[in-house]
Amino acid sequence: MQNTNSLKTSNIDSSAGAALCDHPGCSASANHRAPKARNRLNDYYWFCLDHIREYNRSWNYCAGMTNTQVESEIRNDTVWRRPSWPLGSQDGKFSGNAHFHDDLGVFEAAASMNTRRKQEKRAKRPKQNAEVRHALRIMNFDSPVTLTELKSRYKELVKRLHPDANGGNRAAEEKLKDINQAYATLKKFLVA
Known part of the structure; x- marks a missing residue:
């Protein structure tokens, strides 16, 4: 970091009234400010463009700080150096049922609207008839079932009961026909 002791202390040229660069030996116009130290962030040096670049390259806010101090600085800056308290530290003081009167x-x-929506959704869902219940039994399902579960079970049963897999067993062939019919019924029911 730059030796700040060698910088000028006065940056005003009394004859011109303009700020001059605080870098020793420089008389250029100073348009850029830089903090003098970490503990004096509102006290500035004024530099020309070349010297502010040099100063910024050497400036290290965290120089001389321990890791704990750096971490503390980061945490303080996260909340804009304002006090904060852990959430939930009130020991249930404000928890529980709120007691207030809702005049409007x-x-x-809102609660009745949610209930109404649920009822409408339930009413739109088709009812399980005897055919659907029979198809569920054939596919070895308990109600409710998702389309993904249905497809997975169907693939499993078709692989097991396919005529090529079981040597032309007639009973397995009939069972496969029932499964195909049950699959079509359940798929139509679930997509509706």
């Missing part, structure tokens, strides 16, 4: 019925309306 806003919360009541």
